[in-house]
Amino acid sequence: MKWLRKLFNMLWHSVVGKLWVTIMVLVAVVLVILGVFLLQYIDVSFDENASDIKMLFIITAIIGFLLSTFFAFFLSAKLQQPLLQLKDAAVSISKGNYSTRVHIMSSDEIGQLAVTFNEMTEKLEKLIHDLNHQSNHLSNVLRSIGDAVITFDANGEVILTNPQGHMLLQQWQSIEDEWIVEEGLNYPKVPAPLRENYIKVLHHGKDCTDKLHVQSYVWSVVFTPLMSGEKMRGVVAVIRDVTEEHKVDKIRRDFVANISHEIRTPLQMLQGYSEALLDDIVASPEERQELVQVIHDESVRMGRLVNDFLDVARMEAGHMNMKHQLVDVSQLLVRVARKFSVYAKERDIELVFSPSSEQLVLQHADEDRLEQVVTNLIDNAFRHTDAGKRVFIESSAVTLNQQAFVQLKIRDEGHGIPAEDIPYIFERFYKADKARKRGSSSGTGLGLAIVKNIIDQHQGNIAVDSMVGQGTSFTLLLPVTIHETI
Numbered sequence: 001m002k003w004l005r006k007l008f009n010m011l012w013h014s015v016v017g018k019l020w021v022t023i024m025v026l027v028a029v030v031l032v033i034l035g036v037f038l039l040q041y042i043d044v045s046f047d048e049n050a051s052d053i054k055m056l057f058i059i060t061a062i063i064g065f066l067l068s069t070f071f072a073f074f075l076s077a078k079l080q081q082p083l084l085q086l087k088d089a090a091v092s093i094s095k096g097n098y099s100t101r102v103h104i105m106s107s108d109e110i111g112q113l114a115v116t117f118n119e120m121t122e123k124l125e126k127l128i129h130d131l132n133h134q135s136n137h138l139s140n141v142l143r144s145i146g147d148a149v150i151t152f153d154a155n156g157e158v159i160l161t162n163p164q165g166h167m168l169l170q171q172w173q174s175i176e177d178e179w180i181v182e183e184g185l186n187y188p189k190v191p192a193p194l195r196e197n198y199i200k201v202l203h204h205g206k207d208c209t210d211k212l213h214v215q216s217y218v219w220s221v222v223f224t225p226l227m228s229g230e231k232m233r234g235v236v237a238v239i240r241d242v243t244e245e246h247k248v249d250k251i252r253r254d255f256v257a258n259i260s261h262e263i264r265t266p267l268q269m270l271q272g273y274s275e276a277l278l279d280d281i282v283a284s285p286e287e288r289q290e291l292v293q294v295i296h297d298e299s300v301r302m303g304r305l306v307n308d309f310l311d312v313a314r315m316e317a318g319h320m321n322m323k324h325q326l327v328d329v330s331q332l333l334v335r336v337a338r339k340f341s342v343y344a345k346e347r348d349i350e351l352v353f354s355p356s357s358e359q360l361v362l363q364h365a366d367e368d369r370l371e372q373v374v375t376n377l378i379d380n381a382f383r384h385t386d387a388g389k390r391v392f393i394e395s396s397a398v399t400l401n402q403q404a405f406v407q408l409k410i411r412d413e414g415h416g417i418p419a420e421d422i423p424y425i426f427e428r429f430y431k432a433d434k435a436r437k438r439g440s441s442s443g444t445g446l447g448l449a450i451v452k453n454i455i456d457q458h459q460g461n462i463a464v465d466s467m468v469g470q471g472t473s474f475t476l477l478l479p480v481t482i483h484e485t486i
Helices: 002-012 015-045 050-094 109-144 163-172 192-204 243-278 285-317 329-347 367-383 447-457
Strands: 148-153 158-161 208-214 217-228 231-241 325-328 350-354 361-365 390-400 403-412 461-467 471-479
Touching: 050 109, 148 163, 158 163, 163 192, 192 208, 192 217, 192 231, 217 243, 243 285, 325 329, 325 367, 329 350, 329 367, 329 390, 329 403, 361 367, 361 471, 367 390, 367 403, 367 447, 367 471, 447 461
Parallel strands: 350 390
Antiparallel strands: 148 158, 148 231, 208 217, 217 231, 325 361, 390 403, 403 471, 461 471
């Protein structure tokens, strides 16, 4: 019985089976009707030949049944073949083969269905091709954008991003404690720095622009709502790293403020003393000579200040020309030490020069720039060392990680630098304690910034060690050989 039930289900769930069962039911109904109305008359009217007539009737019914079955299968085959082709074509298309076509040569309804199916498939293939082209174009545009682009849906899920956005998401996913906003827990997939603006755009449906300070970086973020009619579908965030622009803007403001501050004092002194000379207020030649000396000193200081400004500007613009050549560091130190020997006697400071026992040579270095570095450091040491103390110049050859270096050390017994100021002493215009700010020989606050830049250009390193009241030591490491591109 089970196999009969399976056979019936199989036939009933196919076009052939349904057609065959329908015809058979119709034939059976016709035969039953004929039998009900005719068999009773056969026994009455044809007593002698009743059994033959009944047999003939049964044979006729069997032949009719077989002929009906034959024609049912013939017709169903004509219907089933194109339908199976349409079914196979639909399955092929569902698997992504959009070039599939149905070849049915008939003009009936099935033929028209096949033509419509082919037209639909052709349009679908063109549509999929256009969508893939647009998707690839969009993907290439997103990858080529230097900014991070992140698209969130209305539930805070990331639905589209470019490589820069993906990297930023990974960096920001762990940031939570510093960014607590209302309703933030409803959107855990939105990074905490973006969450507040995301919620604002999601609720109000308007563009939003903001600057975020995250982990010592500054980011400019533009949020745009994604609308589908009147329904909010999500938010697009375009994030740009503006840290350098922010720093440049701050440097520009600080530069203007500092240069105004540094130039104001000597200009006022020049103006005041020159007016005193013009008004003939000075009585004695000694006082006149003193005023002229002050004017000269301040003009020299302004000239030094302007030169330092120009050096810093050229260095930061990348326009500092380096003349690389073979440099004998030993001779350079001897020359600088000789230059400061007279100055040391005038200040009653002992200059202790300890030359290296071996010749110190740099293969690729700018001799003038290195002399500027050593001069600035020694001048700093003298300006911040009291009379009776010492300034040391030391040099040696060292090897670190199988690379040869020339080590220079400028050490003094001066005022020293507070520990909290040491990380900032190489910044422009930075002056540590009050002892290093004031005085007739105070600097511009640019010398160490210039020194640091020149050492960096030589792929070297500079370190400082200092204790208040005990002195300061600057240690320079210069590689004997550096890359030619530097």
